[in-house]
Amino acid sequence: MARVLKLNNGTQIPVVGLGTYKSPPGQVQQAVKDAVSVGYRHIDCAWFYENEAEVGEGLHAKIADGTIKRSDVFITSKIWNNHHAKEKVVPMLKDSLSKLKLDYVDLYLVHWPMGFKETAPSLPTDASGYSDVDYLETWEGMEECVRLGLTKSIGLSNFNSEQVERVVTNCKIKPVVNQVEVNPNINQKKLIKFCKDRDIVVVGFCPLGRSNYAGRPGFPSPTIHDPEVIKMGEKYNKTAAQVVLNYLVSLGVVVIPKSVTKSRIEENFDIFDFSLDKNDVAYLDSCNKNERCSPQTAYKDHKYFPFSIEF
Template identity: 55%
Template structure:
């Protein structure tokens, strides 16, 4: 039996609270990483169309089904609708494309990746001559209506959103016949998301936290930016528990009831990340980690700044 706790979603399904993220996992690495993770005991794989590696993830899943390690129903697989497919007529094709890439008949969870849409029927990052992203003005509430059809047709057992702020969630909830099951957002001690988590809980929406280690390999990092895993206060705390700073960072969301999806392609790290179920952080130390918050967002999505639906420009949380 897996030692990973599960979170009950408002859709009635359960999601393992710990999974493998695949953002930035390069082609040629991600297939082995997913196989290793499944062998180690991971049962939750987080994917997205825009990561450009769903086919390799699919090859790994196929191998693990065929060798008898897992059955389809043992795994929880998430994918996400990219920004250029927000127009309602494009949503069914987008989910089918992800299913085809992954070699699956259904997803366990399908999310709107971002609330802001990009110009349809072209590149995944459509740009004008000056290099600026071309926006679409499709309302994400209309996109949500198409997501409800995805659930009704059985392409995904649960549907949700990612990177939505409080007021955006309120707009979706006001129009929804199926409530979002999950809101996936950046979450770690520098951006603890307490207000947003409390709001989501009050509406029965589970929270998945991405970049729990502070996304040290993000492509836009600059040398002067702080590295979460190098924080001296964190290192002190890790010594106290005889764990690595990364393991403290991964145990922190578990204690808070947040689903977490660290990415790695290194087998030893995938293993080490999983070794967080043999200890607990005290309530005092969770509260102490909460005090690290400095609104330190590592994934600000600057390419979409100026979009009327950019989630981080117009609201506190």
């Protein structure tokens, strides 16, 4: 199983990265240090997560102690929805860079296709907070970030197939990835194939089905709690989380499991030394129900809401 995938601009992305959404200040710095010590060379960040400064501290501690050089590690950030106007993109990336204390990121993503008004809350409660800035305009700002050397690559997140196609046919610099939810409850095989045909890699978020939300009404039951998958893991001397991450990587997906727990950070990286047999892959395939942890239905009336079509 390859540990890195090649992107369409010749750069490479490690197939396991550390997620940092809801990783609290006070814990995320240590999580980043633990991850780098274990061998992670990919950290997934975002301006919206409000913890990029602490992520940066963890990273710089590992650079200072000689474990890594800046160039060894792949750092992603994302622009949030309130800042989709073209002239806002470069300043927003510079803001993330100053928090991370970096000169460049490896990948900058448009976090969502939907724009919100600059004056609205980050998560508006009604349509008065929506803006109709076209994500193609945002993309021009993203291209400027590459030209200025502020990021090596640019990409999309939560874009459906039609939105990906619209960017691909109108861009000067092609997106290298589309980061979307991928776990056995929503395995995204159609979107993965669609993106692959356009030389775009899918990065899978919520790979563990956001297991801490289990039991909330209407929330899809995470596959890592499925007794069949737990039993499957015993056969390989692996945990259910390792089985699921191995399965997702075998679909060609880059996974970014989040954890602030050292033992889980180690566990989620130790997935390369086994292959699932045909029956186990078939079982995990059969778990697909197209159910999302992050359906964002509050925004279903937004002009650019992505989840109204099949994929």
